[in-house]
Amino acid sequence: MHDVIIIGGSFAGLSAAMQLARGNRSVCIIDNGRPRNRFATASHGFFGQDGEPPDAMLRNARDKVAAYSSVRLVHATVDGARARGGGFDVTLSNGEDLRARKLVLAFGLNDALPDIPGLAERWGKTAIHCPYCHGYEFLGRPLGVLATMPASIHQAEFIPEWGPVTFFLNGGEGPDRETRARLAARNVAIEPEPVVALEGEAPELAGVRLADGRLVEITALYLAARTSFQSPIAEELGCAIDDGPLGPVLRTDAQQMTSVAGVYAAGDIARAMHNATFASADGVMAGAAVHRSLVFEPIAA
Numbered sequence: 001m002h003d004v005i006i007i008g009g010s011f012a013g014l015s016a017a018m019q020l021a022r023g024n025r026s027v028c029i030i031d032n033g034r035p036r037n038r039f040a041t042a043s044h045g046f047f048g049q050d051g052e053p054p055d056a057m058l059r060n061a062r063d064k065v066a067a068y069s070s071v072r073l074v075h076a077t078v079d080g081a082r083a084r085g086g087g088f089d090v091t092l093s094n095g096e097d098l099r100a101r102k103l104v105l106a107f108g109l110n111d112a113l114p115d116i117p118g119l120a121e122r123w124g125k126t127a128i129h130c131p132y133c134h135g136y137e138f139l140g141r142p143l144g145v146l147a148t149m150p151a152s153i154h155q156a157e158f159i160p161e162w163g164p165v166t167f168f169l170n171g172g173e174g175p176d177r178e179t180r181a182r183l184a185a186r187n188v189a190i191e192p193e194p195v196v197a198l199e200g201e202a203p204e205l206a207g208v209r210l211a212d213g214r215l216v217e218i219t220a221l222y223l224a225a226r227t228s229f230q231s232p233i234a235e236e237l238g239c240a241i242d243d244g245p246l247g248p249v250l251r252t253d254a255q256q257m258t259s260v261a262g263v264y265a266a267g268d269i270a271r272a273m274h275n276a277t278f279a280s281a282d283g284v285m286a287g288a289a290v291h292r293s294l295v296f297e298p299i300a301a
């Protein structure tokens with residue numbers, strides 16, 4: 001019986017684990033090695049680690065957490081979790097069954113990319129979602145924004161902060177007159193033609209090939225991707241889920257507890273705005289809150 005099982009050992013999960021380890025609680029972190037930013041060669045904006053490779057950051061964090069004697073790190077997939085008798089049973093892909101008093105969900109999100117040849121291999125490098133994460137690197141260079149959802153218009157208005165923008169409607173509906181005027185005020189060029197491929201020596205981007213054969217030269221393409229949970233465990237546990245701007249968001253209180261008592265959630269799955277710093281901060285809150293519940297709930301009972 002562990003005090004806590006953490007499902008997902010990345011920015012959120014390892015940050016939660018650190019608080020629990022420092023509270024000398026037995027904590028088991030299960031992770032299957034698919035952090036959301038694994039496609040990027042460098043991570044930006046994280047306190048003191050700007051520009052570091054994401055895998056190096058996570059390796060360092062894992063080593064620090066693993067140094068505590070009450071911590072166990074398991075490389076496996078959690079296949080299922082259920083509440084039973086005041087605790088939780090957790091089943092792993094390696095056949096192991098574990099039990100804990102509390103759960104922290106930190107299993108992250110998937111991004112559903114549009115099916116455009118040349119996009120997937122550039123994701124996180126020259127096909128990107130967030131200018132704070134990857135934007136300064138392309139300062140002053142020609143940029144693109146791909147329309148994937150209504151909110152893409154906001155992205156098209158915002159990205160000119162970093163360079164001149166072409167807004168690719170990809171054969172979709174054009175913006176209304178008022179929006180066109182706002183885009184024109186930001187010097188955004190609107191390209192209605194469908195996009196057929198991203199071209200160049202990947203991961204570099206030479207430009208966007210259009211259905212009519214033209215190549216629009218850009219060095220980076222921004223797009224908003226729909227998101228989904230990496231694991232169905234939250235639904236299976238019965239946690240309340242809200243619709244966020246990009247996909248599902250687990251409902252949590254100020255202590256990161258979900259609608260299911262004893263189940264906490266942290267990181268991208270539990271917030272609408274995503275980055276490694278927020279995920280880590282949520283993890284710290286979840287870890288401290290779980291620790292306090294382990295200390296004080298038995299006293300209150």
Ligand SMILES: Cc1cc2nc3c(=O)[nH]c(=O)nc-3n(C[C@H](O)[C@H](O)[C@H](O)COP(=O)(O)OP(=O)(O)OC[C@H]3O[C@@H](n4cnc5c(N)ncnc54)[C@H](O)[C@@H]3O)c2cc1C
Nearest residue numbers: 008010012032033034036037044078108124267268275276
């Ligand atoms: C391409 C790209 C680039 C980015 N660049 C930056 C950047 O430069 N700076 C920045 O601050 N943010 C960046 N982000 C955002 C950042 O990646 C996320 O905000 C952050 O990874 C969220 O951390 P997390 O711990 O919530 O989830 P994740 O990092 O996604 O980790 C979830 C973990 O859970 C594990 N997991 C999932 N399901 C299971 C299961 N069933 N069993 C066991 N383990 C499981 C996964 O393997 C994974 O390790 C980027 C995102 C993308 C998509």
